[in-house]
Amino acid sequence: MSSFSTAYPTDGEVIDIGGSSINLTFVDDQLPKEVAYTSSMEKWNAIADKSYQTSDEMAIIKATAKQVVQQLKSGTHIIDLGAANSKKFEPYVHEFISQGKECVYVALDLSHASLVEHIAKAKATFPGVKCIGLWGSFEQGDIYFNKTRPTARLFLSLGSIFYNAPDSMAKDRCVELKLHMTPVDRLIAGQDGPTGAEASQTHAAYNTTAWTVESELNKAMHYFDVTANHEMQCTKFNINVPAGTVFQMFKSWKRYEAEIHELTNEVGLNIETLGKAENSGMRQYLIKTAEN
Secondary structure, three states, X not given: OOOOOOOOOOOOOEEEOXXXXXXXXXXXXXXXXXXXXXXXXXXXXXXXXXXXXXXXXXXXXXXXXXXXXXXXXXXXXXXXXXXXXXXXXXXXXXXXXXXOOOEEXXXXXXXXXXXXXXXXXXXXXXXXXXXXXXXXXXXHHHHHHHHOOOOOEEEXXXXXXXXXXXXXXXXXXXXXXXXXXXXXXXXXEEEOOOOOOHHHHHHHHHOOOOEEEEEEEEOOEEEEEEEEOOOEEEOOOOEEEOOOOEXXXXXXXXXXXXXXXXXXXXXXXXXXXXXXXXXXXXXXXEEXXXXX
């Protein structure tokens, strides 16, 4: 299977769409997510690999990839928003191949090193599929996607990212997405919902002795306070962390299914629930323009 794209002439390349200018500074003792997604990507991946969200979402993907790809044209670009060296995109590529359709895999990520490694792995797994990396943020991706128009696009926002924001910001993301979407495009969004069991599952994934991790839930907003159990020196940023120092990990939002449907419909997009994990609140949603 061979894939061609005039938008990305060089197979395997990583394009800097603004990633080299990302700000990595702390704000009010809150750990910016960009630090975890860039300088400490290998540690973040280790946490994510053990997360219930990862395994639960992959199960949904494997169960629904066929029906998703059946809706898409040959030549579709799979846009992986926040690839994070994850294999979650693979079932979709396998389905394109199985259905005799061409596709191009485009991975967007903040970490250049992780992206280079990820694209190399993707090419090794799918040598007949064009694989491209976009180094930058979601906002920089929005600008870039407005400049390109492939045959069709399957946007992947996996791992509770797209709706993981205050209501106004989540709605703005839907509005921005709508500007990119044509009737032949689709978005797959994964989002965790409150069930009451997340704290213990998440703590198990972090599995750290250097920090005490305390989970806090304020309505739909979820965050962590991490307390240093002993003095540490961060050589990357030349920061001394005394024992007892508390950092607030970046906030996240867990949303109920009805809430996500309502928020999405309000901006004029259609949404359906693809599936729900058996043992958690993780769900996947299929989103398309209302003109379909």
